[in-house]
Amino acid sequence: MSDFPYWWLIVLPVFFGLGWLAARVDIKHVLSETRSLPAAYFKGLNFLLNGQTNQAVDVYVDIARHHAETVDLQFTLGHLFRRRGELERAIRMHQKLLERRDLSETQRQSAQFELAKDFLKAGLFDRAETLLTELQNTDYARRARNELLAVYQQEKDWQKAIETAQQLRDESQSYQHEIAQFHCELAEQAFARSQQQVAQQHLNAALAENRQCARAKLLLGEIEQGCGRHQQAIDLWLDVESQDALALALIARKLLASYDALGRGEEGTLLLLRLLGQYPELDVLDLVYERLMAQRGLDAAYEFVREQLKAHPTMPGLRKVLEAHLLVAPDDQKYELEIIGKLLTEATREQTLYYCSTCGFKARQYFWHCPACSEWETYPPVRGRKNRTA
Structure with a gap:
């Protein structure tokens, strides 16, 4: 017992005291930061959480008018303007940010990236490309290349698209x-x-x-x-x-x-x-029917589409059977059959189109690259089919 270090009895309370003091300082800092935020900020945040974007923008615009030094708020506003389709306001907001001299390098890169996205949304691809290219050797390089890849596909600059996709290759995606x-x-x-x-x-x-x-x-x-x-x-x-x-x-x-x-x-x-x-x-039902008509005659073609309809009942098959039946039907039945054929064609018009399985965009011609969502190989090569697995 004589070897017990009694000096610990003095040091331990000092450590506890220092910890308590540090905690008090941190709490005061957090409280002061919270009090420095306008009350309306939390009102706008509540609007955002409830999906009320328009009301949130109105609140934050009012805050920014009286607190122009709030960088994060200006970023938020720029994003909201772009999301709401007010691209001119989003562009002005991010341009204004880039003019500030007190931004850190990371903030400046972020503002440049957001401005490029504004230009992309506005269809100003040349301006967007210039800004994104300048970000190639920054922390935003990968995100910039992803956006550039979209630009080059929009502009159909396939050689640059190849080069950019090769730069983006990594273990997660081979492109x-x-x-x-x-x-x-x-x-x-x-x-x-x-x-x-x-x-x-x-x-x-x-x-x-x-x-x-x-x-x-x-x-x-x-x-x-x-x-x-x-x-x-x-x-x-x-x-x-x-x-x-x-x-x-x-x-x-x-x-x-x-x-x-x-x-x-x-x-x-x-x-x-x-x-x-x-x-x-x-x-290929139409094509096979056409070939059989030319090579083997009407009876063979008619029998083929009838058997096909029995084995695999589909609306295109029914239309083709009706078309074939119209050629062999007595004259007194043709008028009614023609009316039925027209009604059937109108009712099944949607089944004569190709559908993108990603966004649902429909077209009369087949696309390897969807013109709506810009995804590749999303059109099943079957008219009327809305996904690749159904």
Whole structure:
């Protein structure tokens, strides 16, 4: 007991006292910070939490008018203006922030990034690109590149989109599907200018990025067909079956044209019949009906659509049966059948469109890149289908 360090009895109360004093200082600091905020700030916050954006903006504008030094509040206002669609006010707010000399470097970068987003929302892509490019070597580099990628896709600058996507690659996202699609876009442009060699280079690059890129194989097949190499075109197109058989509907007519060019038209028809039997949703019913009419006559075509309707009852199938029946019906029944056909066509018009499975945007033509939400490969290649799995 004689070795007990009695000096601890003095030191311990001192430590407790210092801790109590530090806590008191922190509490006073927090309370003073809270009191320095205008009461209306919390009123605006309450509006925000309740989703009442318009009322929140009105409150914060009034606060900012009397507390212009509040940087965070100005950021909040700029965001709210953009969210509410008041882009001119959002732009002015963020430009005003950038003019301030008391901003930290992080705040300045944040203001520049927010201003770029304002310009993007306003469709001023050149101004947005300039600001985002200046952020390449900052803490906002990755976010800036993400926005730049959206800009380049909007502007259809596919080469810059490829470069930017490659810079964004990391363990969480490879961007291989997007880069493959960018190469396909460049190939389409080259194909339109009759630059087949350039188009083929881009399509090979697309497949190097994504071996399962159905679009690249479909386009390569078109190049082969254009050069008169019909068997090579057929081989490329049929290779798509293993990865996305429904996509064959997009080139079915061209596929049959290559079979016809080789003098094997009946083989092509049988192939489509086999594919339709395996994949009932394959969107080639009209084409098969048309082929059977030309090759085997009305009775064979009529029997085909009737059997197809029995096996897989669908509204498109019913329309096709009615169309075929109209050709063989007695004259005294045709008027009623024509009326039924028109009513059925009107009632099922929505089933003749393609739908984006992400945003629901509908279109008469097929898109690899949705013009509404800018997502890739979101259109099932089946008219009337609203998602890729249903």
